[in-house]
Structure formats: structure tokens, C-alpha cells
Amino acid sequence: MASIAVYSVKGGVGKTTFSVNLAWCAATISRRQTLLWDLDAANGSGFLLGVNPKKKRSAQSVFSADRGPEKLIRKTDYPNLHLLPADESIRTLDRQFDRMGKKKRLAKLTSGLSKNYDRVIFDCPPVLNEISTQVMRAADLVIVPLPPSPLSARAFETVVEEVKGSGKSHPPILPVLSMLDMRRTLHKKARAANPKWPAVPLASAIEQCAVERRPVGAFAPRSPGARAFAQMWTAIERKLASKKR
Numbered sequence: 001m002a003s004i005a006v007y008s009v010k011g012g013v014g015k016t017t018f019s020v021n022l023a024w025c026a027a028t029i030s031r032r033q034t035l036l037w038d039l040d041a042a043n044g045s046g047f048l049l050g051v052n053p054k055k056k057r058s059a060q061s062v063f064s065a066d067r068g069p070e071k072l073i074r075k076t077d078y079p080n081l082h083l084l085p086a087d088e089s090i091r092t093l094d095r096q097f098d099r100m101g102k103k104k105r106l107a108k109l110t111s112g113l114s115k116n117y118d119r120v121i122f123d124c125p126p127v128l129n130e131i132s133t134q135v136m137r138a139a140d141l142v143i144v145p146l147p148p149s150p151l152s153a154r155a156f157e158t159v160v161e162e163v164k165g166s167g168k169s170h171p172p173i174l175p176v177l178s179m180l181d182m183r184r185t186l187h188k189k190a191r192a193a194n195p196k197w198p199a200v201p202l203a204s205a206i207e208q209c210a211v212e213r214r215p216v217g218a219f220a221p222r223s224p225g226a227r228a229f230a231q232m233w234t235a236i237e238r239k240l241a242s243k244k245r
């Protein structure tokens with residue numbers, strides 16, 4: 001089993017969009033048993049997958065009780081893809097982690113999932129606190145969506161520094177240009193400066209995910225956006241394979 005976090009301290013950079021579409025690629029293209037674990041109280045991943053929240057707000061109980069996350073996991077419309085939804089109850093998750101004093105709580109819960117899942121993807125909230133520290137201890141790979149700018153590389157270095165600050169060791173971090181618009185000069189420059197980074201185009205089909213409440217590959221499989229996520233997923237699988245060797 002491998003776990004992949006989609007993380008940035010910045011809000012609105014495409015973390016949830018990446019998480020949902022990459023999870024769909026893992027489940028559908030790679031046919032991996034996949035769990036999308038939403039760690040953001042806003043529950044964006046559930047929304048984009050068309051999974052409606054239950055009345056009882058119990059996402060927080062996964063971390064405090066010793067009964068594991070299985071009970072809260074939901075099926076989705078897609079084969080091989082399950083969701084562990086978030087809700088308001090995890091707004092104070094960072095303090096809860098602090099109080100518990102268990103530094104590897106998330107890592108332990110994640111490794112407990114390895115009997116049922118090949119891939120776990122974390123949709124992270126835009127924070128730098130005990131939640132991100134726990135995520136860095138649990139993840140095998142971290143994806144950082146970066147809006148294109150002449151300072152993209154520096155913005156990425158900042159994220160790496162922040163991640164380093166949260167612990168001695170950290171997993172490999174893969175930067176990805178997000179919402180790339182090649183009609184814009186500054187975006188073109190950002191692309192030229194970082195030619196090896198995967199990139200996701202600014203695309204109305206991707207924006208439509210929130211209207212369709214489906215991953216882009218499910219309703220516009222030939223669109224540039226769907227192809228970009230498929231390519232990124234291939235790069236991620238390659239990176240995970242090279243890490244194992």
C-alpha cells in the first residue's frame with residue numbers, strides 16, 4: 001500500500017480537485033483499491049464525488065476511538081474507489097492530535113488500512129499545524145499544486161522548508177503546476193522554467209467537476225484536463241515504484 005498526500009499551505013490552489021481526480025485515476029486507470037481520505041472539514045472531496053454527508057457528524061471519532069476508520073468509509077459511484085468523508089467535527093483535529101500526544105496516530109490508522117487498500121490519498125486542509133505534521137509522517141509521497149508564477153520554484157522551496165520544519169524526515173515531494181494557462185505570458189515563463197514538473201491546465205472541464213459532481217475522467221475522458229490527471233497519475237506510480245527499489 002502507498003499513501004499520497006495532496007498538500008499546500010495555500011488555499012484554493014487545486015488540492016481537492018487534484019485529490020478527487022487522482023483517486024479516480026488510481027481506481028479506474030490503475031484498478032487499484034483506492035481510499036480517498038478527506039482531512040478538510042469543508043468536505044470538498046465528498047462533494048466532488050457526489051457523496052452526500054450523513055447527518056451525524058462523526059468524522060472526528062476515527063481519530064479518538066480505537067475502532068478504526070472502517071465504519072465511516074463510504075462507497076462511491078466508481079468501482080474500487082471508497083471515501084472517508086470529512087465533516088465539521090474535524091475542525092479542531094489539530095488540537096485533538098496535540099491532546100492525544102500520539103505523534104503517529106494518522107500513520108498508524110493508515111497502515112491499518114493496507115489490508116483493504118492499495119492506495120490512500122489524503123485531501124489536506126491548507127494548514128501548517130499538527131495535522132500537516134501527522135500527514136508528513138503518514139504519506140509516502142506529497143503532491144504540491146502550485147499556481148504558475150515566476151516565483152513557482154520559490155513557492156515550492158517554501159513548502160519544502162515548511163515540511164522540513166515539521167519533522168526531521170519527510171517523504172518525497174512532487175511539485176505540479178496547477179491551473180496552467182499558456183495564453184498568459186507569466187504562465188508560459190513558469191512552464192519554461194520548470195519543464196519537468198507535471199502540469200494541469202486551467203480548463204473549464206475541470207471547473208465543471210463541481211457542477212457534475214464527478215471526476216473529469218468520468219464525463220470528459222478525452223479532455224486535456226482528464227489527460228493531464230492521467231499523466232500525473234502515471235508519474236506518481238513511477239515515483240512510488242522507484243522509491244521501493
Ligand SMILES: Nc1ncnc2c1ncn2[C@@H]1O[C@H](COP(=O)(O)OP(=O)(O)OP(=O)(O)O)[C@@H](O)[C@H]1O
Pocket residue numbers: 010011012013014015016017018040044125126178179180200201202203204206207208210
Ligand atoms: N485546473 C483547473 N481549471 C479550472 N478550475 C480549477 C482547476 N483546478 C481547480 N479549479 C477551481 O479552483 C477552485 C479551487 O480548487 P480546489 O477547491 O480544488 O482548491 P483547494 O486547494 O482544495 O482549496 P481549499 O484550500 O479551499 O481546500 C475550485 O473552484 C476549482 O473548481
Ligand SMILES: [Mg+2]
Pocket residue numbers: 015016017040044124
Ligand atoms: Mg480543498
